[in-house]
Amino acid sequence: MSNDKIVQIKNLSLIFGKNTINELKAIDDFSSSFSQGNIHYIIGDSGSGKSTLVLHLNGLLKSSTGDIIIDDIEILGKNKKIKKVKQLRRKISLVFQYPEYQLFKDTIYNDILFGPKALGTPKIFYQDINLKNIKKSINENIDMILVTFFEKFEEKVDKEFFLKEYKILKWKFKNNNVTLKLRIKNFSFKVSYFLKENLLNEIEREIGKKYLNKMGLDDSFLERNPFGLSGGQKRRVAIAGILSIDPEILVFDEPTAGLDPSGEHETMEIISDLKSQGKTLFVITHSMDQVLLNGDTVTVMEKGKILLTGNPYEIFTNPILYSKTKMEKPKVIELIDQLVKGNSKFKKLYELKPTNDKELISCIIQILERKV
Ligand SMILES: Nc1ncnc2c1ncn2[C@@H]1O[C@H](COP(=O)(O)OP(=O)(O)O)[C@@H](O)[C@H]1O
Ligand SMILES: [Mg+2]
Numbered sequence: 001m002s003n004d005k006i007v008q009i010k011n012l013s014l015i016f017g018k019n020t021i022n023e024l025k026a027i028d029d030f031s032s033s034f035s036q037g038n039i040h041y042i043i044g045d046s047g048s049g050k051s052t053l054v055l056h057l058n059g060l061l062k063s064s065t066g067d068i069i070i071d072d073i074e075i076l077g078k079n080k081k082i083k084k085v086k087q088l089r090r091k092i093s094l095v096f097q098y099p100e101y102q103l104f105k106d107t108i109y110n111d112i113l114f115g116p117k118a119l120g121t122p123k124i125f126y127q128d129i130n131l132k133n134i135k136k137s138i139n140e141n142i143d144m145i146l147v148t149f150f151e152k153f154e155e156k157v158d159k160e161f162f163l164k165e166y167k168i169l170k171w172k173f174k175n176n177n178v179t180l181k182l183r184i185k186n187f188s189f190k191v192s193y194f195l196k197e198n199l200l201n202e203i204e205r206e207i208g209k210k211y212l213n214k215m216g217l218d219d220s221f222l223e224r225n226p227f228g229l230s231g232g233q234k235r236r237v238a239i240a241g242i243l244s245i246d247p248e249i250l251v252f253d254e255p256t257a258g259l260d261p262s263g264e265h266e267t268m269e270i271i272s273d274l275k276s277q278g279k280t281l282f283v284i285t286h287s288m289d290q291v292l293l294n295g296d297t298v299t300v301m302e303k304g305k306i307l308l309t310g311n312p313y314e315i316f317t318n319p320i321l322y323s324k325t326k327m328e329k330p331k332v333i334e335l336i337d338q339l340v341k342g343n344s345k346f347k348k349l350y351e352l353k354p355t356n357d358k359e360l361i362s363c364i365i366q367i368l369e370r371k372v
Pocket of ligand 2: 052
């Protein structure tokens with residue numbers, strides 16, 4: 001198996017209410033693998049096991065039957081407990097059906113930062129924070145740095161030396177400790193010291209702001225109570241909190257449920273945006289138009305099993321999908337089917353694979369002008 005398969009699920013089964021009259025096989029010998037950097041849609045009727053499946057991915061559910069391998073983390077059925085739970089949660093985050101229910105702190109800031117605080121602030125953020133904070137800290141610690149510097153170079157430098165001219169060559173964080181490689185004029189030297197608690201707070205604040213802004217809310221929201229927000233805003237805050245963990249893989253379980261069309265559109269933009277940042281995405285949805293629009297793969301579930309897998313065009317042109325599930329045709333596919341009924345030359349559209357209205361129209365024009 002090629003190693004771009006970031007998630008592998010092998011023979012996963014899950015029974016609810018085992019040995020009771022309510023016994024139900026929610027996941028039934030599910031095996032599949034999913035490549036990195038793609039948007040993987042999971043669709044299927046209500047109750048087909050979609051949510052149950054994805055709850056296994058970050059260990060919220062653990063089955064004793066079947067194995068899941070997520071990058072370098074193994075969740076093995078034979079082990080009672082998941083090893084490396086923290087790493088797993090940092091690698092893969094779940095955005096629940098109604099993410100706003102995940103909000104529970106007094107301020108939006110604390111809500112956004114809850115994940116990173118619990119799981120450890122991801123290193124990447126330190127690099128993201130502009131050097132302003134670091135420079136400020138250096139200025140605050142200037143005496144100490146000067147001492148280090150002069151101890152080392154006493155013989156060689158003129159004491160009128162102007163520290164303001166320093167350049168940071170390299171910097172490394174570990175916990176609250178920062179090691180900097182500085183250059184002043186021709187001399188480079190290393191200095192290491194503990195960050196003040198408030199600098200760490202400041203870094204975290206920057207993280208909070210960054211993700212809040214990314215989700216279209218300005219800094220003024222940071223100190224507000226999340227419960228005063230509108231539904232759409234709450235959802236954005238909840239997603240900001242998940243993004244702030246900077247997971248490699250994100251799972252969205254019906255992220256647009258209950259949102260108005262503009263909220264739906266925004267959420268889809270977020271998902272496409274995350275893909276362009278190199279993230280791997282799993283999305284459960286009932287909006288077939290969205291699946292067609294940006295899906296790389298589609299897995300159709302039925303009674304805990306895979307009914308079909310393929311790319312969106314393969315899935316949406318397969319009659320089995322419509323006979324075995326209640327899934328509706330994406331609008332674009334429906335239009336193509338109608339066009340083909342009227343004139344077989346439009347069959348070409350199945351090869352051209354338009355994914356939205358605009359593309360469909362331009363493909364139709366090309367066919368009419370005999371350019372394809
Ligand atoms: N915690 C649970 N206890 C018992 N049965 C459950 C539980 N969660 C889900 N189920 C059942 O498992 C099946 C699959 O549910 P789910 O994964 O939520 O489906 P989907 O997300 O595709 O709608 C359904 O029949 C559901 O009623
Ligand atoms: Mg569900």
